[in-house]
Amino acid sequence: MNRAGWRTPAAGVVSGILFALAFPPFGWVVLLPLALVPWLVALAREESRWRALLSGLLFGLTTWCLSISWITYVVTHFGGQGRAMGVVCLVLLAAILAEWPAAVAFTAVACAPAGSPRRLAVFPVLWMASEHLRSFVYGGFPWNLTGNALYQRPVWLQTASVGGVYLVGGLLVAVSCLLAAAVAFRRAKPLVAAAILVLAAGAFGAARLARRPSDGAAPTLSVALLQPNVSQESRLGGSAGEVYERVIGMARDAAAEEPNLLVIPESAFPIYWDRSPRLRQDLSGVAGAASGFVIFNDVEELPDGRYFNVARLLGPSGLVGPPYRKVHRVPFGEYVPLPRLFFFVRQVSTEIGEFSAAAAPTTLEMPGARIGIGVCYEILYAGLVREEASRLGANLLVTISNDSWYGRAGAQEQHFAGAVLRAVETQRYLLRAAITGISGIVDEKGRIVGELPRDTSGILRGTARLESARTFWTRWGYWLPRLADVFAGAVLLFGVAGLAHGRRRRSS
16 A cells, blocks of 8 residues: 555544544543544545545544553453453454444445545434444444533533434534535535534524423422442452441431432442341431432342342332343443453453343332433443333433442543433433442533532532423434434445446456
């Protein structure tokens, strides 16, 4: 490959670096609309589909290796592997995830000749489809979706109420494509179109933020979220008794204010409800002192040998209803995905055994409130939370998490960023209690109204409103990413057909 042939792959690497810098822990969100421009300009002029494919692979490898470098910490610190194997796991996972931008780049270049504006016109829809497919193919990995990077800019998140996080990302990439078109084709009209799109999205966001709740008489709950800042090493070490006393002491302190709802994070207790009379007695005392309800994490053991990671609701009179069983498990934490490929990696979690997954979500119900739950990682699944809000009628979202596995390379911020989008999509308050942070209260427009930073201990108190309005997203919005999937499939088939036709012409 000559020097000119490396331009597009090199542009993919540059854009991959810039794209990763827009996400936590770097948080240079101003780069987000600009990050893809070098790669997009190169793709607009690229003559080879295979160089486009290579550029997408390099983009994906670069951005994922930079943004989820905490994988090496998990694998080496808790997975029993050496540093070299930690790097191998990171690169393998990045390579699997890189297939999506590679497919987008190949399809965009294959659908039109070099220099055609059609390549940049279809790119945002292809990108939206790729992020949607990444959210459920292979069990899904909806981490660091494009729209997540804007989690601290609620004015730009409001289109999520129409098309979910996928529409937020699609619109942002559309702006990038217009900027790239202005550079590649040296025209001013794409810049004008980009400005109009930005102004329209901003105006929509500002108008929605200024709008008062549709139901001014919506009931409210006083809430308290625990963040005991218990490290994973403490949980796995010999200080289980100290950890228990610390968490139950904080729970009693929080209950003294008599909140309507007290939320204790995932993995806070080193013992289980069914096995420990002491836990049953102490937590029941907390619920009685609060005269309210307590959500806490537990392990449910079934007679057939299956185990579920669950959230339980405890009231002054005892457990309320069946527990919520986790639907989406954490890869490498609660099970090992693609075991033939990752045969050398053992399950990181040291709980009883490999967890089973529930077939469908359920809600926890207390007087006046129907609570949609997301245990840790699964709050990132937009479809699951949408089902809780639409089909199951949840009027409050609660997520409990243990992010102490991931070290300090940005995973805690990235996880919190993804959770914020669920509030905007469903127009529901979101309560997040994380054992080492970040814990927060997010209102129905995605504004962070209360927050405890990572690696600190504290009790976050506040108020949550029980919203019942339904957004376009909860009613019909899932059709947008599905239509994007269909469109992407059609464009890909068109490109593959064109490639086969070209080969036949050359052979004849």
